[in-house]
Amino acid sequence: MKLIRYLDSSGRVHHGSEQPNGSALRIEGDIYGTYRVTSEHAAITKLLAPIVPTQILCIGLNYRQHAAETGAKIPERPMLFVKGINTLQNPGDPIEIPQHLRSDEVDYECELAVVIGKACKNVSRSNALNYVLGYTCANDVSARDHQIRLGSGQWCRGKFFDTFAPLGPRLVTTDEITNPNALAISTTLNGQRVQNSNTSDMIYDVPALIEYLSGSTTLVPGTVILTGTPQGVGMATKPLPRWLRPGDSVTIEIEKIGALTNPVALEVVL
Numbered sequence: 001m002k003l004i005r006y007l008d009s010s011g012r013v014h015h016g017s018e019q020p021n022g023s024a025l026r027i028e029g030d031i032y033g034t035y036r037v038t039s040e041h042a043a044i045t046k047l048l049a050p051i052v053p054t055q056i057l058c059i060g061l062n063y064r065q066h067a068a069e070t071g072a073k074i075p076e077r078p079m080l081f082v083k084g085i086n087t088l089q090n091p092g093d094p095i096e097i098p099q100h101l102r103s104d105e106v107d108y109e110c111e112l113a114v115v116i117g118k119a120c121k122n123v124s125r126s127n128a129l130n131y132v133l134g135y136t137c138a139n140d141v142s143a144r145d146h147q148i149r150l151g152s153g154q155w156c157r158g159k160f161f162d163t164f165a166p167l168g169p170r171l172v173t174t175d176e177i178t179n180p181n182a183l184a185i186s187t188t189l190n191g192q193r194v195q196n197s198n199t200s201d202m203i204y205d206v207p208a209l210i211e212y213l214s215g216s217t218t219l220v221p222g223t224v225i226l227t228g229t230p231q232g233v234g235m236a237t238k239p240l241p242r243w244l245r246p247g248d249s250v251t252i253e254i255e256k257i258g259a260l261t262n263p264v265a266l267e268v269v270l
Contacts, residue, residue, distance in 0.1 A: 003031060003134065003171040007046040016042040018170055032117055032133065032221040048090045050136055050171035051115055054222035056083040057213055058140060060155065062228025063201045069236045078204045078212050081155045083140075083226075087165035094265040095141050096163045097244065103143035103161070106244040106264075109229035110187040110195050110252040112180060113138035113167060114206055116223040120214050128210035131219070134173040135180055137252045137260035139166045139187075140226050141244075144235050166252075166262045167224070177256050180206045184255040185230060190248055194237075197230030199254075 002018035016024035017037045024042035029035030031051075060079040061067050067074055089095065097106050117133025140159070147158025177183070181202060187195035204212070209225060234242040244250070248264040 001173045001175070003027070003050055003173065004042075004044075004169070005048040005050050006042060006044040007048065008043045009045050013048065014042065016044070046090075047092065047169060049088055049167040050169070051167070051222060051224070053085050053088060053167075053224040054220050056085065056087065056165060056224045056226065058083055058159065058226040059204070059209060059228045062203050063197065063230040064203055065197065065201055065231040066229055066233070067203070069231045069233075074203060078209055080213070081159060083156075083159050083165050086162055087141075087160060089163040089166040089262065091166065091168035091260055092262065093166075094163065094263045095139070095166065095244065095250065096161070096265055096267040097246065098143060098161050099267040100269045101146075101161075103145055103158075104243065105144040105235075105241070107142045107144050107234040108187050108189065108194070108244060108250050109140040109142060109233055110185055110254075111138040111140050111226045111229050112183065112185060112199050112206075112254055114180065114210070114225040114227060115171060116210075116219045116225070117221055119218055119220050120210070121218045122216065123210055123214040125207045125211040128207040128214075129174060129180075131210065132174050132206075133221075134171040135177050135254075135257060136167050136171045137169070137254050137257055138224075138226050139250060139252050139260065139262065140229060141165070144241075162267075165226075166260055168260045169258055172257050183257075186253050187232065188251040188253065189242070194234070194242070195230055195232035197232075199227070201230060202228060
């Protein structure tokens with residue numbers, strides 16, 4: 001199933017089941033529990049991120065070629081950092097370049113996002129995918145100046161700004177994606193392909209990440225796991241880095257999921 005979340009003409013939020021012809025049927029109930037797909041056609045006035053995360057767990061340096069382009073060693077275990085739920089952004093809404101706490105080095109990162117559907121703890125690798133609701137596209141937007149030089153040695157400051165986690169446009173359930181580590185993944189910036197890889201290049205695959213993250217830790221429904229980005233980030237562009245600028249358009253595309261596009265704008269400081 002392809003799940004979407006949307007606003008109707010009265011401003012109410014619903015989930016929907018996207019149909020092959022591009023329309024959608026409204027869903028009643030809890031997508032993490034009991035729900036049903038109704039026969040009511042969804043009256044979509046605005047497409048939203050497919051879920052509202054309960055938490056966002058992120059993995060750094062998880063593609064071999066990305067580690068190589070940055071000159072980093074292969075991590076001995078998954079590298080965890082977090083984003084706040086304030087970072088969520090909808091498809092089509094702008095990625096905002098911070099101005100109050102200014103950043104001049106905002107970067108794109110295409111990522112496969114895993115959404116946990118059932119609470120789990122101490123999960124084995126062999127059983128890990130049974131706890132997944134589905135997958136969506138993510139952009140792990142990163143202010144590299146705050147991540148690397150201005151964050152007191154921690155990555156989170158550079159990852160935690162509003163709008164820095166666009167998700168969407170749909171969540172594809174596990175019956176349609178049985179192997180999350182065999183998907184083409186890319187970023188297109190202003191019409192130019194800048195990242196182009198496959199999730200098979202992950203150092204730690206999705207089951208291994210769930211096993212690690214659930215160790216002595218409960219992953220609640222709605223937990224989003226960002227699984228790392230491949231080579232081609234703006235920070236590593238030669239001869240000069242390519243940072244996001246107002247007026248840019250960034251599209252993250254993942255095989256079997258679709259394309260997530262966001263414009264880029266300056267933060268409005270009141």
